Amino acid sequence: xxxxxxxxxxxxxxxxxxxxxxxxxxxxxPAGTQVPTCVAEAMTDCLLTKNANxxxxxxxxxxxxxxxxxxxxxxxxxxxxxSSDEVIFGQNMTTLTLHLSRSIGRLLRPGDEIILTRxxxxxxxxxxxxxxxxxxxxVRWLTFNTGTFEFDLDELDEIISERTRLICxxxxxxxxxxxxDIKAICSKARAVGALxxxxxxxxxxxxxxxxxxxxxxxYVCSSYKFFGPHQGILWGRREVLEKLEPYKLRPAADELxxxxxxxxxxxxxIAGIGAAVDYFSSIGSSMAGDYAGNWPQFSGRxxxxxxxxxxxxxxxxKLVLRLIDGLLDIDGVTIQGISDHDAIDRRVPTxxxxxxxxxxxxxxxEMARQNIFIWSGHNYAVDVVKTLGIHESGGVxxxxxxxxxxxxxIDEFLRALQPLLSP
Ligand SMILES: Cc1ncc(COP(=O)(O)O)c(C=O)c1O
Numbered sequence: 001x002x003x004x005x006x007x008x009x010x011x012x013x014x015x016x017x018x019x020x021x022x023x024x025x026x027x028x029x030p031a032g033t034q035v036p037t038c039v040a041e042a043m044t045d046c047l048l049t050k051n052a053n054x055x056x057x058x059x060x061x062x063x064x065x066x067x068x069x070x071x072x073x074x075x076x077x078x079x080x081x082x083s084s085d086e087v088i089f090g091q092n093m094t095t096l097t098l099h100l101s102r103s104i105g106r107l108l109r110p111g112d113e114i115i116l117t118r119x120x121x122x123x124x125x126x127x128x129x130x131x132x133x134x135x136x137x138x139v140r141w142l143t144f145n146t147g148t149f150e151f152d153l154d155e156l157d158e159i160i161s162e163r164t165r166l167i168c169x170x171x172x173x174x175x176x177x178x179x180x181d182i183k184a185i186c187s188k189a190r191a192v193g194a195l196x197x198x199x200x201x202x203x204x205x206x207x208x209x210x211x212x213x214x215x216x217x218x219y220v221c222s223s224y225k226f227f228g229p230h231q232g233i234l235w236g237r238r239e240v241l242e243k244l245e246p247y248k249l250r251p252a253a254d255e256l257x258x259x260x261x262x263x264x265x266x267x268x269x270i271a272g273i274g275a276a277v278d279y280f281s282s283i284g285s286s287m288a289g290d291y292a293g294n295w296p297q298f299s300g301r302x303x304x305x306x307x308x309x310x311x312x313x314x315x316x317x318k319l320v321l322r323l324i325d326g327l328l329d330i331d332g333v334t335i336q337g338i339s340d341h342d343a344i345d346r347r348v349p350t351x352x353x354x355x356x357x358x359x360x361x362x363x364x365x366e367m368a369r370q371n372i373f374i375w376s377g378h379n380y381a382v383d384v385v386k387t388l389g390i391h392e393s394g395g396v397x398x399x400x401x402x403x404x405x406x407x408x409x410i411d412e413f414l415r416a417l418q419p420l421l422s423p
Contacts, residue, residue, distance in 0.1 A: 001287050003315050008283070009404055011036040022371040025409045030174050030202060030350045030400035031375055032224045035272070038282075039228055042275035046268040053264060064267045071274030072257070077302040078277045079219060079235050080210040086241065088257045089270055092232040093201050093222045094123040099262065100218070100234065101127040103244040104166065104195070110136050114166040115159060115194075118143040118383040119151065119178065124168050124199035125383060140164070146388055149176045149337050150346065156188060164194040171203025171219075175381035175396060176337035177320075177350040179203060186215040195240060201225055205402060206316060206348040208295075208309035211235050223269075228276030231269040234260070277305060284308035312403035319401040319410055320349035326414035330421050332356040336388055336396050352379075352396030355421050363397040363420065370416045374399050 001007075009015050014034040017024050026034060046067055052060035054068065072084035081087055090096040108114075114132055116125050116139055132139045140159040144151050160167070167189045172179045182198050189196040197218040200209060204221040211219045217240045224230045236244075238256065246259035253259055284292070284304025291307035298306060324339045332355045338347040354360065360376035367374050378385040378395040385391040401410065 002290065003287055003311055005315075005404075005406060007287075009406075011038070011279070012404055013037060015404060019371055025372040025405075025412060027399045027401060027405070027409075027413065028373040028375055029205070029402045029405075030225070030398060031379070032230075033205065033227045033402055034404070035227055035229065035276070036279045038279055039272045039275040042271040043229060043268045046271035050267070050271075054267075067267055067271045067274065068265065071270045071277075074274040074277035074301070075233050075235075077300075078204075078209065078280070078305055079233075080212055080298070080302060080306075081235050082212065083238065085256045086235055086238050088234040088236065088260045089265055089273070090232045090234060090261065091266070092224075092230065093199065093220050094127070094232075096220055096232045096234045097123055097197075097199075098127045099247065100236075100244075100260070101131045102247050103260075104197075105131045105135055106245050107243065108135055108137050108165055111163060112165040113138045113140050113161070113163045114168070115140050115142055115156070115164055117141070117151070117169050118387045119173050119176070119180070120168065120170045120199060120381070120383070121174050121201065122380045122382050123201075124170055124197070128166070128168050128197075137165075142169070143387060144178070149173075149178045151180060151185075153181070153184060153188070156185065160188055160192055160194070162192055164189070164192050166195045166197060168197040168199070170199040170201075171209075172206065172348045172350070173337075173381065173384060174202045174350060175352045175379055175384045175398065177347040177352070178338060179207065179346050179348055182216065183214050186217075190215060202348060202350065206309075207313060208306040210306070223273045223276050226276060227279055229266075229269045229272035231266060231273055233273065236260075277301070280305040280308040283311065287311060315403055316349045316401060317344060319405055319407065320344065320347070320351065322407055322410045323349070323351055323399060323401065323414075326410065327351070327353055327417075330355075330414075330418060332358075332421060336390065349402070350398065350400040352398045354390055354393070354396055358421055360394045360397040363417070366420050367397075367413070367416060372413050372416055374413075 050063035072087045076084040186196040195217040198216045200221040205226040219235045281301045281304040284307040288307035288311035291310035295306040336352040364376035375398045
């Protein structure tokens with residue numbers, strides 16, 4: 001079997017909901033995706049049959065421990081982590097980043113520098129900017145080209161130096177959709193002895209992740225963006241994690257990964273993470289056989305998950321091309337991101353656009369009336385909208401298809417948009 005949209009959609013009950021006879025069209029996926037039944041079932045099962053704190057002698061505690069370990073193994077497969085001991089769970093990406101920034105800050109000294117970007121979501125900017133302020137460390141800024149919506153890596157060469165200790169950059173922008181060349185950036189970081197911290201929140205749902213190939217030191221993502229529950233996941237390279245002082249309570253475990261997981265975890269949420277990875281794996285084994293050969297170095301679930309991501313990516317490309325072409329046909333629309341067909345591989349399907357007369361909020365509100373769910377505004381990508389000069393005008397209207405959306409939904413959205421933007 002190859003890509004079977006109906007078989008996929010049938011696994012997501014939320015896709016079948018109607019309101020006053022209108023179907024729901026979910027294009028709010030960059031803000032959070034819907035979940036397949038298996039995720040909800042795993043979470044329910046954890047709550048109903050394995051509800052205990054970890055580390056006790058009794059059965060439910062063992063079972064809850066097995067759920068957490070199972071999800072760590074699953075995330076190690078998802079990320080191609082060398083070991084599940086390097087997989088750290090937390091409430092969300094922002095909380096994990098704020099928490100880790102305190103430990104990373106202990107490695108820095110006056111005179112050191114860090115590099116942040118103007119393309120990142122604030123969750124990969126402000127935790128570090130505050131850390132730098134507290135420590136008296138200088139921040140160097142990597143901006144992006146507002147014509148290509150990409151970084152110019154020569155500019156990185158100008159600001160990186162032996163003083164650079166950390167580079168924080170996103171895998172993909174939640175506003176422009178640009179997919180960054182994080183492998184090249186991490187390599188430049190390594191060359192000067194700097195650490196790299198990758199915000200994979202918007203890349204993990206769309207492109208197969210391989211932290212070893214990327215060559216980063218940290219990679220953080222959120223499972224609610226890839227069909228799981230509201231949880232965050234941080235991968236850290238063991239040698240680096242072992243150098244950090246974990247900010248933890250005295251009785252809490254000193255070993256990895258526990259020492260970086262503060263307080264009691266959401267075991268049910270973690271059960272959902274494991275099930276989300278298994279969802280990818282089940283698609284990989286049933287529909288993505290053609291892509292398994294892209295990952296000859298992997299086997300079993302690791303291979304299935306990566307093949308499924310490749311399958312989804314190919315399909316999402318069709319969606320985004322249709323979306324971009326349809327938007328560009330409407331007078332007054334500007335796509336705030338890559339729109340060139342030849343460069344389509346350098347973006348994820350998240351599309352932010354503006355119109356010369358109608359504000360993003362007005363567009364989102366009108367779409368909501370028609371049960372088409374889209375976001376508007378800066379979407380926390382504050383520096384991105386400022387750099388693009390669209391902060392004051394309300395940011396963008398953002399459409400974010402994923403693999404469970406259809407061409408038909410894209411067309412319905414475009415039909416709904418037309419009378420509003422060119423009456
Ligand atoms: C690129 C990016 N980074 C970070 C975040 C924050 O993620 P979380 O809600 O898990 O803290 C988001 C949320 O939308 C995001 O899009």
